[in-house]
Amino acid sequence: MRLAELSRRSGVSTATIKFYLREGLLPPGHRVSSTQADYDEEHLRRLQLVRALIQVGGVSVADARGVLAAVDDASLDQLSRMGTAVAALPQALPAPADDDEEAPTAERVAVEVQRRLGWRVVPGNPAHQALVSAVSALLRLGYPCDGEALLPYGELAERLAEHELALVEEFAAPTTQLEAAVALTVLYEPVLLSLRRLAQAERASRLLSGGEDPDEAPE
Amino acid sequence: MRLAELSRRSGVSTATIKFYLREGLLPPGHRVSSTQADYDEEHLRRLQLVRALIQVGGVSVADARGVLAAVDDASLDQLSRMGTAVAALPQALPAPADDDEEAPTAERVAVEVQRRLGWRVVPGNPAHQALVSAVSALLRLGYPCDGEALLPYGELAERLAEHELALVEEFAAPTTQLEAAVALTVLYEPVLLSLRRLAQAERASRLLSGGEDPDEAPE
DNA sequence: ATGATTGGATAGTGTCACTCTCCTATCGAT
């Protein structure tokens, strides 16, 4: 398949594909001559993953490169690659906040939840940092947020993780499990957030309007 | 309080505060002369909310303006304002994908989950659109994703929403409930996502390393 | 042989969230 066909089948412009090739998000095609390259189904698949990461998952090009590099790194075992790949996913939480006086409290809260859930605590983990940032912001605005309050969230998160890893094992061949793990981690994120927003809207409207709607049938 | 003091107490540069004032994210200070204005605690609080929305929540300046306008809009009742405010929050899902052949399927899946949960379906809702986009991306990558599979996510989302609305009612005075709803919606998002990532890392490492760790105590 | 196409390289575009510079008006101290 030539670049033009890859573009047609993926819906991504040739210019953008070239950009991804240049940025190392997409492995180069198999050179068939000095000015022509050939792309296969694997390229198409990878391209769709890249698009999903960037457009749906909001991952930056640089971070996507890191994630994919980890997925492809044959020198690591599966666990390390998965860890590296997921760790390379960002949370887009920019400032660890240097002069943040809530930070120590937030750090304590974050550690406490994880301890109470029996999780290993890895302070360097980006997800851990993101958690600290978010808790810190909550505290700064005066909302209560302690280990106790976060526990239910952590339990829900465990259930999600369990479910998603089961999906990965069930629906992906071993060679594509890493890719599946990355894709599901990133793509179920907006799913979860959207459903949460929808649930909030639903609850709020029932609550404030007195639930006079006829078509409700909870549980 | 002068601009300089507001800046000092919030940790936000005067240049940025001026920018927020210009963009209408922060109401103007009380003019004390033609070139001086006075800011109060309410300004400080609002500024912290703006920072939380933008930095932690990843909300754009334009969207933040919309959210805050809805929060402040005295011409609407509380329900409408909350709906408008939360709807104005983005999901940063850019492309509803015009030429997307998975879109109709995704739409059907999204509607099905919501119906099965007894929620009202509002096709125009940004959260609904985001859900469709995400499901569509999942399908395009070949991962199974139907109403059945999303149901557990929806149920979890309901529990989250319930919990968060309870928090809003419990910890915020009626006049600040809207602000609390917005803040909690946005700030619990990264909390949830971080915990999910941490849970995934935990599960994955246990799974792949054979769970030889001594300190695990699941369930 | 030749016109179109391909792939690669380079530079440009639009957006966004600030940030810098400048300017005038006022404030506080003398």
Add this chain to the structure above:
DNA sequence: ATCGATAGGAGAGTGACACTATCCAATCAT
């Protein structure tokens, strides 16, 4: 009153980012 310092407002500028448009030489199909 005066004078340097500072406040606040307006506009342009900056840097990051994700593309995107333009060239160009080398092929490929005919």
